[in-house]
Amino acid sequence: MERILINQIQENDGKKVLIKGRVLNMRNLGNIVFLIVQDYTGTIQVVFSKNIGTKTGEAVAIEGIAKKEPRSKYGFEIQGEKLEIVSNITEDIPFDLAKNDLNLNLPTLLDHRTLSLRHPKVQAIFKLYDILLKGYETVMREEGFTEIKTSKILGAATEGGANFFKIKYFDKEATLAQSPQFYKQIMVGVFERVFEIGSAFRAEPHFTTRHVNEYVSLDAEMGFIKNFYDIINMLNRVVKKMFLIIEKEGKPYLDMYNIKISGVPDQIPCVKLVEIKKIIKEKYNYTIPENTDIDPEGERLAGKYAREKFNSDFIFITHYPWSEKPFYTMPSEENPEETCGFDLLFKGLEIVTGGQRIHIYKQLIENMEKKKIKPDGMEFYLDTFKYALPPHGGWGMGSERLIQKILELNSIKEAILFPRDVKRLIP
Amino acid sequence: MERILINQIQENDGKKVLIKGRVLNMRNLGNIVFLIVQDYTGTIQVVFSKNIGTKTGEAVAIEGIAKKEPRSKYGFEIQGEKLEIVSNITEDIPFDLAKNDLNLNLPTLLDHRTLSLRHPKVQAIFKLYDILLKGYETVMREEGFTEIKTSKILGAATEGGANFFKIKYFDKEATLAQSPQFYKQIMVGVFERVFEIGSAFRAEPHFTTRHVNEYVSLDAEMGFIKNFYDIINMLNRVVKKMFLIIEKEGKPYLDMYNIKISGVPDQIPCVKLVEIKKIIKEKYNYTIPENTDIDPEGERLAGKYAREKFNSDFIFITHYPWSEKPFYTMPSEENPEETCGFDLLFKGLEIVTGGQRIHIYKQLIENMEKKKIKPDGMEFYLDTFKYALPPHGGWGMGSERLIQKILELNSIKEAILFPRDVKRLIP
Numbered sequence: 001m002e003r004i005l006i007n008q009i010q011e012n013d014g015k016k017v018l019i020k021g022r023v024l025n026m027r028n029l030g031n032i033v034f035l036i037v038q039d040y041t042g043t044i045q046v047v048f049s050k051n052i053g054t055k056t057g058e059a060v061a062i063e064g065i066a067k068k069e070p071r072s073k074y075g076f077e078i079q080g081e082k083l084e085i086v087s088n089i090t091e092d093i094p095f096d097l098a099k100n101d102l103n104l105n106l107p108t109l110l111d112h113r114t115l116s117l118r119h120p121k122v123q124a125i126f127k128l129y130d131i132l133l134k135g136y137e138t139v140m141r142e143e144g145f146t147e148i149k150t151s152k153i154l155g156a157a158t159e160g161g162a163n164f165f166k167i168k169y170f171d172k173e174a175t176l177a178q179s180p181q182f183y184k185q186i187m188v189g190v191f192e193r194v195f196e197i198g199s200a201f202r203a204e205p206h207f208t209t210r211h212v213n214e215y216v217s218l219d220a221e222m223g224f225i226k227n228f229y230d231i232i233n234m235l236n237r238v239v240k241k242m243f244l245i246i247e248k249e250g251k252p253y254l255d256m257y258n259i260k261i262s263g264v265p266d267q268i269p270c271v272k273l274v275e276i277k278k279i280i281k282e283k284y285n286y287t288i289p290e291n292t293d294i295d296p297e298g299e300r301l302a303g304k305y306a307r308e309k310f311n312s313d314f315i316f317i318t319h320y321p322w323s324e325k326p327f328y329t330m331p332s333e334e335n336p337e338e339t340c341g342f343d344l345l346f347k348g349l350e351i352v353t354g355g356q357r358i359h360i361y362k363q364l365i366e367n368m369e370k371k372k373i374k375p376d377g378m379e380f381y382l383d384t385f386k387y388a389l390p391p392h393g394g395w396g397m398g399s400e401r402l403i404q405k406i407l408e409l410n411s412i413k414e415a416i417l418f419p420r421d422v423k424r425l426i427p
Numbered sequence: 428m429e430r431i432l433i434n435q436i437q438e439n440d441g442k443k444v445l446i447k448g449r450v451l452n453m454r455n456l457g458n459i460v461f462l463i464v465q466d467y468t469g470t471i472q473v474v475f476s477k478n479i480g481t482k483t484g485e486a487v488a489i490e491g492i493a494k495k496e497p498r499s500k501y502g503f504e505i506q507g508e509k510l511e512i513v514s515n516i517t518e519d520i521p522f523d524l525a526k527n528d529l530n531l532n533l534p535t536l537l538d539h540r541t542l543s544l545r546h547p548k549v550q551a552i553f554k555l556y557d558i559l560l561k562g563y564e565t566v567m568r569e570e571g572f573t574e575i576k577t578s579k580i581l582g583a584a585t586e587g588g589a590n591f592f593k594i595k596y597f598d599k600e601a602t603l604a605q606s607p608q609f610y611k612q613i614m615v616g617v618f619e620r621v622f623e624i625g626s627a628f629r630a631e632p633h634f635t636t637r638h639v640n641e642y643v644s645l646d647a648e649m650g651f652i653k654n655f656y657d658i659i660n661m662l663n664r665v666v667k668k669m670f671l672i673i674e675k676e677g678k679p680y681l682d683m684y685n686i687k688i689s690g691v692p693d694q695i696p697c698v699k700l701v702e703i704k705k706i707i708k709e710k711y712n713y714t715i716p717e718n719t720d721i722d723p724e725g726e727r728l729a730g731k732y733a734r735e736k737f738n739s740d741f742i743f744i745t746h747y748p749w750s751e752k753p754f755y756t757m758p759s760e761e762n763p764e765e766t767c768g769f770d771l772l773f774k775g776l777e778i779v780t781g782g783q784r785i786h787i788y789k790q791l792i793e794n795m796e797k798k799k800i801k802p803d804g805m806e807f808y809l810d811t812f813k814y815a816l817p818p819h820g821g822w823g824m825g826s827e828r829l830i831q832k833i834l835e836l837n838s839i840k841e842a843i844l845f846p847r848d849v850k851r852l853i854p
Contacts, residue, residue, distance in 0.1 A: 187844070
């Protein structure tokens with residue numbers, strides 16, 4: 001017999017079918033056994049009127065009759081006739097995958113990733129992540145961006161050299177890319193609009209719920225902008241379209257977390273950093289520490305303000321200070337102490353950093369001198385600006401943070417299949 | 428005035444328009460100047476009846492009248508009225524970007540990547556690469572695969588430890604992933620069918636036209652297979668669909684290289700490695716060296732045989748020897764000296780390696796012992812097999828090799844924006 005997929009069950013009403021999949025749950029009532037079986041297209045209930053020698057978690061092949069069953073939440077069920085174990089469990093599973101919630105602490109959840117990923121609510125996170133990737137790819141192409149892939153191994157000492165992981169590269173030393181920044185700017189000179197989905201590596205010794213040392217960055221860069229609001233408007237449109245895709249295609253997964261996507265405004269509110277600091281002080285009586293542009297509590301309160309004042313989960317914070325932004329960030333025309341750099345916050349968490357870049361060679365060199373940055377190793381990047389790069393800018397979006405906040409997960413690590421932090425290299 | 432895009436020119440026939448883009452070429456005949464201008468949607472000729480102060484390579488904004496011009500290969504042209512330089516060139520371009528072919532040697536082409544990438548024939552390579560990525564993403568989703576992203580920083584010593592780049596990871600040592608092998612197998616237990624587009628790193632000191640030390644691997648893994656021909660058939664279908672997309676959407680870029688896609692057979696021929704060795708010896712009088720499964724000349728001749736005998740650019744070579752394949756490769760049932768491992772050759776070059784994997788815990792441990800591989804650091808992977816992994820297998824496809832061979836480029840490095848080899852870390 002040929003296998004049918006679970007989503008083909010309706011077409012086989014009343015017929016004998018063969019399905020293959022994993023036993024997600026099993027209830028044995030003595031003379032009757034209920035199985036929930038999952039394949040890559042869906043889940044279905046199978047009823048056996050005899051004892052069968054399988055258990056939760058095993059890979060099975062089942063022959064039986066497909067029939068309508070309105071009482072089943074799947075609309076159909078299979079009257080099981082024969083069950084063959086395709087692959088069996090040889091060791092007891094250390095926790096109950098059939099419970100509605102795993103309720104494991106984070107280290108246990110991550111240590112047992114092979115198994116915890118099989119839980120339907122954990123699967124849902126990564127189904128939604130798949131939709132997010134598809135959404136970004138689709139929307140960016142619609143907007144005329146070309147997908148690029150740039151090298152993650154870099155010649156040493158670019159962009160200052162702090163917080164980079166070092167690699168032994170044959171007889172040289174190299175570093176892992178923090179972002180595709182230089183390359184995507186170069187590519188503006190080639191395709192005008194480019195995007196990249198790629199690994200980013202940060203050697204920062206963080207121990208928080210919002211940082212990891214390796215993540216997947218959704219990058220973009222676009223040329224011939226009039227000013228940095230062209231970037232903000234593009235990002236607004238991209239996020240809006242992505243959220244529509246996530247809302248539509250991700251519904252079953254969002255439902256499992258009782259999440260209603262509230263939608264992205266046509267015009268996400270923009271507030272200057274200096275203003276939001278004032279507002280946070282006046283409205284919430286919180287002072288953002290002196291040595292930071294905005295701290296996590298400040299971001300949380302900015303998110304609260306966006307919700308209260310604009311009924312929005314999103315808010316752009318703009319005009320980050322010159323002293324805090326990288327050397328390639330375009331200074332603001334009105335106030336050289338400020339830049340055309342921005343963050344996008346979602347539910348009080350920074351999910352995007354972006355901005356306009358300096359596109360004039362002389363200005364770039366002067367800005368580097370002011371910031372005491374040596375050009376060694378960056379010549380290939382700097383040369384680009386001798387050859388007519390148009391005004392441009394872009395962003396880097398943290399894909400996992402987006403999923404974390406959409407599903408309101410406690411830690412970003414729950415939104416990564418095999419996360420890396422200071423202590424965790426395995427699994 | 429609002430900018431229009433070059434692909435909107437038809438809708439603006441007879442109207443005054445503003446375009447922005449890069450001057451790809453400029454011919455000055457004294458009283459008449461022809462410019463070819465490119466934006467991210469296309470190219471157009473602009474004619475000025477006066478001298479204008481720009482040069483090839485600059486970023487410009489042009490106002491003029493859009494008009495039909497059947498003699499122009501673009502069908503339309505613009506009668507230029509006003510030209511503004513948006514960003515100018517401050518240093519002479521070291522080679523002529525307006526020539527039909529750059530004809531640079533490979534090191535020069537790569538050293539001057541900022542500029543060489545702007546040449547239309549070089550742009551075409553990466554436009555085709557964009558279509559390839561889109562094709563893979565689209566086709567894999569159609570076939571029910573879920574897109575995953577797995578960590579590229581690995582705990583040390585997995586899979587033997589040879590040919591890995593080493594990283595200093597806080598107080599530990601880590602390695603860069605050669606492939607997502609372990610993770611995609613674990614994910615078969617979660618989603619049954621998964622694919623990944625990600626960076627792969629190989630610390631092999633090669634100096635060839637087909638190797639680089641960092642590349643983008645198109646991976647897949649699928650469960651509940653009957654035997655390894657299920658993988659071969661899936662890969663056959665995926666490649667066939669991808670090539671249809673590339674042929675259709677990539678036509679202008681293929682045309683620039685005079686490439687006709689010959690199409691992928693419904694059934695790509697499969698030949699066992701031992702048989703192809705005999706055939707190569709008998710037909711082409713070439714003996715594949717003893718210490719290798721198949722060498723580059725052998726692959727080239729296998730490709731020649733596929734073309735002559737089957738009229739196919741593709742050929743599967745199957746049943747690679749047990750001694751040459753990694754410990755997780757499923758041995759052949761008929762002959763334990765052979766495996767269910769295969770390569771797919773395209774125009775005489777290996778572009779895919781794949782195979783069925785061992786899915787039974789006991790068999791896997793025994794195979795590791797036979798191969799003298801220690802399980803240290805691999806426990807998270809090995810544990811997976813205690814919990815009922817179905818029969819499965821998959822592949823890793825070299826995205827850049829595929830583009831290299833489609834366009835018949837001399838070196839794989841021409842198909843990578845910023846390639847990495849033993850000597851090259853910059854740009």
